[in-house]
Amino acid sequence: MKMALRACLRTKPGLTALLSQLSCSGHAAARRAPALVAQRSSSSTSQKIKVDFDQSSGVAVMHMQSPPVNSLSLEFLTDVCIALEKLEMDKSCRGLVVTSSQPKVFSAGLDILDMYGKSPEHCAEFWKAVQEMWLKFYGSNMITIAAVNGSSPAGGCLLSMTCDYRIMADNPRYSIGLNETKLGIVAPFWFKDTMVNTVGHRATEMALQLGLLYSPAEALKIGLVDQLVHEDQVLTTATETMTKWLAIPGILNISYTCHFFHLWCCNLVCTICSCVCQVIAAKKIHLSQDF
Numbered sequence: 001m002k003m004a005l006r007a008c009l010r011t012k013p014g015l016t017a018l019l020s021q022l023s024c025s026g027h028a029a030a031r032r033a034p035a036l037v038a039q040r041s042s043s044s045t046s047q048k049i050k051v052d053f054d055q056s057s058g059v060a061v062m063h064m065q066s067p068p069v070n071s072l073s074l075e076f077l078t079d080v081c082i083a084l085e086k087l088e089m090d091k092s093c094r095g096l097v098v099t100s101s102q103p104k105v106f107s108a109g110l111d112i113l114d115m116y117g118k119s120p121e122h123c124a125e126f127w128k129a130v131q132e133m134w135l136k137f138y139g140s141n142m143i144t145i146a147a148v149n150g151s152s153p154a155g156g157c158l159l160s161m162t163c164d165y166r167i168m169a170d171n172p173r174y175s176i177g178l179n180e181t182k183l184g185i186v187a188p189f190w191f192k193d194t195m196v197n198t199v200g201h202r203a204t205e206m207a208l209q210l211g212l213l214y215s216p217a218e219a220l221k222i223g224l225v226d227q228l229v230h231e232d233q234v235l236t237t238a239t240e241t242m243t244k245w246l247a248i249p250g251i252l253n254i255s256y257t258c259h260f261f262h263l264w265c266c267n268l269v270c271t272i273c274s275c276v277c278q279v280i281a282a283k284k285i286h287l288s289q290d291f
């Protein structure tokens with residue numbers, strides 16, 4: 001699916017325009033950008049993101065370092081998007097590993113404090129930044145691997161699902177999943193679609209209806225993560241795995257992209273139809289209540 005979006009962003013200007021309406025590159029560009037120096041190995045740091053780029057392998061590691069739990073605030077999301085944009089522009093960067101510098105937590109998901117009691121303008125900007133992060137990761141030309149070295153609920157799980165591959169620390173104290181239902185929030189349809197593309201319809205239905213958080217072993221069983229390793233080995237395994245992915249010629253990725261792009265279009269049409277049906281149904285209920 002990620003590859004489908006990738007192809008769509010590359011080849012379909014109309015759809016790119018449509019998607020970019022969801023996006024907000026403007027606000028990201030306005031902020032300070034962590035510099036990526038073209039040398040054999042470089043390191044760039046914003047307040048909340050550290051990027052180590054090894055030019056000989058073409059692989060960058062993005063360390064999320066927003067204490068205490070890497071919650072996705074507007075500021076943090078903006079830093080992530082800027083770092084990603086810079087890596088994307090550097091054609092020598094072919095692979096990206098995303099991980100956490102915080103102990104025990106990959107990301108706690110959307111920053112609850114950034115969603116509560118804020119102005120409508122702030123909420124709009126915040127929500128656009130969430131969508132931009134999703135678009136940038138899912139549509140990335142780089143191979144992306146999530147090194148999930150701690151718990152990853154809700155938006156944290158979404159972030160990991162936008163990557164091509166997920167490696168999680170095998171620690172039963174950690175959990176991962178879209179638990180929005182348990183918080184009394186409906187997960188947006190594109191959260192749902194991302195999960196469907198990862199684990200399939202039935203597993204997603206169960207996960208969302210019940211707001212399930214999975215242990216690493218359970219997550220592996222339903223395919224929410226691809227591999228479990230000891231905590232100490234999450235990052236090294238991610239970089240080793242990256243080597244295998246980068247050995248596949250990019251052209252083959254593009255050909256799979258075409259198959260997945262077809263699926264993605266079907267999904268989008270279904271979602272639009274379903275929205276129209278819901279509006280019609282709601283209007284009918286409203287009219288019937290008038291009588």
Ligand SMILES: CC/C=C\CCC/C=C/C(=O)SCCNC(=O)CCNC(=O)[C@H](O)C(C)(C)COP(=O)(O)OP(=O)(O)OC[C@H]1O[C@@H](n2cnc3c(N)ncnc32)[C@H](O)[C@@H]1OP(=O)(O)O
Nearest residue numbers: 068069071104105108109110111112113151153154155185
């Ligand atoms: C406009 C939006 C509309 C719809 C949105 C729909 C989609 C929503 C997606 C989301 O992502 S909603 C967020 C859901 N997130 C969660 O449910 C995670 C909640 N947190 C946890 O489960 C745990 O904190 C943990 C991540 C497992 C880590 O546990 P740990 O025991 O290590 O830490 P502790 O719980 O003590 O937390 C430390 C510290 O961090 C604060 N915190 C935790 N999560 C968040 C968060 N998501 N946003 C902001 N702050 C968070 C927590 O309050 C503690 O703060 P304190 O030290 O000041 O008390």
